[in-house]
Each structure stands twice: as structure tokens, then as C-alpha cells.
Amino acid sequence: MSLEGPARKLFEEIKYRHKFPPRGEAARIKSEMASRGMGDSSPLAQLVSMAYLTVVEGVLDEFAESVINKRDVLGLSDDVAVRHVIAVPLGGEP
Numbered sequence: 001m002s003l004e005g006p007a008r009k010l011f012e013e014i015k016y017r018h019k020f021p022p023r024g025e026a027a028r029i030k031s032e033m034a035s036r037g038m039g040d041s042s043p044l045a046q047l048v049s050m051a052y053l054t055v056v057e058g059v060l061d062e063f064a065e066s067v068i069n070k071r072d073v074l075g076l077s078d079d080v081a082v083r084h085v086i087a088v089p090l091g092g093e094p
Contacts, residue, residue, distance in 0.1 A: 003085065003088045005074075005075075006073070006074050006075070007067065007074055007085045007088075010063065010066055010067070010070070010074070011059075011063055014059050014062050014063050014066065015059055017062075018055050018058050018059045018062070019055065020055045020056065020059050021052065021055070022051050022052060022054075022055045025051045025055075026048045026051055026052070029044070029047045029048055029051060030044065030048065033047070063086070064086050067082055067085050067086055068082060
């Protein structure tokens with residue numbers, strides 16, 4: 001199931017504001033680690049993963065808060081609908 005309509009637009013706007021995916025930050029980390037001779041290392045993977053995780057957490061937190069605050073504008077009539085919209089970007093069913 002995919003996110004559609006106004007909720008999808010809101011999600012995309014939030015991703016854009018948070019600069020997701022953090023390609024620039026990942027490239028900076030990769031370059032820095034490569035200059036240290038650690039271009040294929042475990043710490044490189046961990047640092048890039050943390051860069052993504054930090055941005056994803058911000059996106060999902062803001063999205064969940066926005067859905068809750070704008071539930072009427074998004075046409076979400078009850079808590080079940082709100083939970084459903086929040087769960088879809090996470091890949092889960094409510």
C-alpha cells in the first residue's frame with residue numbers, strides 16, 4: 001500500500017525540507033574515510049548509516065506530528081485513519 005493524496009504531498013515536502021536522502025553528507029563521509037584509507041571499512045558503513053538514520057528520524061517525527069496536527073485538513077476523521085497514514089511510510093499496516 002502506498003501513501004497517496006495530501007498526506008503523500010506532505011511527506012514529500014518534509015523529506016525535501018530535511019534534505020532526504022542525505023547524499024551530500026554521505027559523499028562527504030565517504031570522501032573523508034577514503035582519504036584515511038578506510039574507503040571499504042565497517043566504520044564507513046556505520047557513519048553513512050547514521051547520517052541516513054538521523055535524517056529519517058527527523059522526517060518521520062515531523063511527518064507524524066504534522067499528520068496529528070493537520071488531521072482535519074488531511075481529511076482524517078478518526079484515530080484509526082491517523083495511525084494508518086503514519087504507518088504507511090514505515091512500511092507497516094496499522
